[in-house]
Amino acid sequence: MTAEPLVVCEDVARTFGTGPAAVTAVRDSRCSVHSGARIAIAGPSGSGKSTLLHLMAGMEQPTRGSVSWPALGARTRDIGVVFQSPSLVPTLDVGENAGLPLVIAGVEEPELAQRVAEALALVGVDDLAAKLPEEISGGQAQRVAVARVLAQRPRLLLADEPTGQLDRAAGQRLLDALLDATEHLGAALVVTSHDRAVIERLDTHWTMHEGTLRTTESRAVTS
Numbered sequence: 356m357t358a359e360p361l362v363v364c365e366d367v368a369r370t371f372g373t374g375p376a377a378v379t380a381v382r383d384s385r386c387s388v389h390s391g392a393r394i395a396i397a398g399p400s401g402s403g404k405s406t407l408l409h410l411m412a413g414m415e416q417p418t419r420g421s422v423s424w425p426a427l428g429a430r431t432r433d434i435g436v437v438f439q440s441p442s443l444v445p446t447l448d449v450g451e452n453a454g455l456p457l458v459i460a461g462v463e464e465p466e467l468a469q470r471v472a473e474a475l476a477l478v479g480v481d482d483l484a485a486k487l488p489e490e491i492s493g494g495q496a497q498r499v500a501v502a503r504v505l506a507q508r509p510r511l512l513l514a515d516e517p518t519g520q521l522d523r524a525a526g527q528r529l530l531d532a533l534l535d536a537t538e539h540l541g542a543a544l545v546v547t548s549h550d551r552a553v554i555e556r557l558d559t560h561w562t563m564h565e566g567t568l569r570t571t572e573s574r575a576v577t578s
């Protein structure tokens with residue numbers, strides 16, 4: 356039996372503003388993401404990739420159509436989002452940054468330390484736990500941002516141009532970490548990018564063109 360999808364977008368559209376200044380960032384787009392999927396969404400700047408990801412995350416409301424999370428119910432907290440910029444808190448060390456959402460969610464010791472250590476190890480920055488953000492590289496900071504999301508044990512990880520601020524080698528290492536960690540946690544992964552070297556690392560390639568998503572059958576793992 357096919358498992359329920361994690362997220363389904365049905366004829367979804369998102370328009371910003373009204374009247375002559377209105378911009379339709381996403382139009383007539385439909386897709387579903389299943390457990391185990393590894394999807395790249397390619398497309399030029401301004402084609403609507405980020406907006407689609409925000410709709411999938413429940414961070415934006417569609418103007419038309421619907422977004423639902425059949426396998427998650429209303430638990431969009433099971434969705435983790437990684438942005439282009441790591442946005443670490445400069446006064447907190449790496450371990451504290453990675454654990455911050457868990458602290459806010461009320462997770463207590465010893466589980467807190469355990470989950471942070473696991474997440475930092477999954478992306479290979481466990482040796483940096485006591486460093487401040489200013490003491491680590493951009494690539495390392497982005498790994499910490501990924502660890503911060505992984506510590507929440509998401510079932511779906513949405514990464515918006517996660518390698519956009521990194522050089523080619525650091526970008527590939529970040530992608531290795533994302534692929535390994537999501538496989539380890541059994542989380543689906545959706546990555547937006549316009550970098551061929553990133554896109555080719557994912558199993559399934561979708562494209563955005565002027566706000567419209569073109570999908571292919573995803574090689575999803577279903578159970």
Ligand SMILES: Nc1ncnc2c1ncn2[C@@H]1O[C@H](COP(=O)(O)OP(=O)(O)OP(=O)(O)O)[C@@H](O)[C@H]1O
Binds near residue numbers: 371398399404405
């Ligand atoms: N909050 C907003 N208010 C107004 N317009 C917006 C908003 N967010 C996005 N847009 C517009 O929607 C269109 C799609 O933007 P979006 O950021 O989704 O594209 P993108 O493909 O992710 O681009 P990039 O690769 O440059 O990040 C653009 O024209 C953008 O200016």
